[in-house]
Amino acid sequence: TVDSFIRGADAMIKGEVILPITQHLLLKKIIPLEEIEEVLSHPQALYQCRGFLKEKMPYARLKEVSSTAEAAKFVSESENNIAAIGSISLSKIYDLKIAAESIQDSENNMTRFYILSTEDEMVTGRDKTALVFSTENKPGSLFRALKIFAEKGLNLTKIESRPSRRVLGEYIFLIEVEGHRLQEPLKSALKELELSASLFKILGSFPTFELS
Template sequence: MFLESNLKIRGELYIPIALHLLSKEDNIKSIKKVYSHRQALAQCKTFLLEKIPQAKLVEVESTAKAAELASKEKGAAAVASEIAALEYDLNILEKNIQETSLNYTRFLVLSKKDAENPTGNDKTSIIFSVKHTPGALFKALRPFALYDVNLTKLESRPIKNKPFKYIFFCDFEGHRKDKKIQKLLQELKEEVSYLHILGSYPKADMNVGEENE
């Protein structure tokens, strides 16, 4: 999306995710098939294998789609949210079946402008591609070590309609207006074939381990 849009990242949110086993059935022993998104199935794998080993696990595009399918099929269940249970009139057979309570999904706040003023506790997101030469990625990452900047995320994705070529998504601590970040980005620009700043914004706090007041 970011390759085809001028939108900027203005903020981020971490939302705790609770996953439940939903079905029209009343008994978990009746479940023969479980639908869900690939990631949700992975997060609940231990429960599913231990409690309903007979069930076939089927990946679909979203947990909402899983709930929709489960609502129409006898003996089917979905791994999805409580909202999905209400939307599709499903019974919650088991609650909170994810393997960890520290289960968060990150959401980005998009706008035509990013958060222009540094707060002192910021994050910057960029995308870049490297030259097709030996050591290209190493050279691209070297400025982060040189300026002692912490990378919080680095992942590669294939570029659409360009076989065997990849774009890198990168998050790191600091604001694009910080002096050392400006120097870092300038050196990075000299090492890569493409660089686009997605935005600088305040870092979100997941409040992990804190009790709700």
């Protein structure tokens, strides 16, 4: 997770893989869907199944947890009328029943996973770089940070934000940008950002996954 990287995890991102994901509704025992009081899963899994949940279980509470595995484990240990969203393999691991199959909204449901190692990947020519940073809580701080990449013609392929949990009003940004951290113009852009950021860490450079 991003928190693990920030706390000083030695791992770096060496690659990525995008896999088709099928989500199922998992219960400890089969009960009518309208009796389910709460559905647990990773935020992305809940989002992927939002149409099914809204139509079939509009009154169930949705609870975000760190992973689909954590959700399945929690359901297996509970006596309440709760459900998890996860894979068939999780139903086997935690001895859960499948109340509804393939509940994701899209048939082309895909999830991306990072490949971690002690070092990131060498230059391949189709690279991107992931990093986290934080700026001062002042007007225009984020604009000035992102402007560094724009002025060098660098394309951002992802940007996420969340509270830093260190200082009220401070946010941490996770971005991915095209290019390898050891090559220009990204190399100099990263140095410039590091000088102005209150928090800065490169998570790794890796080749872009190509869907077949």
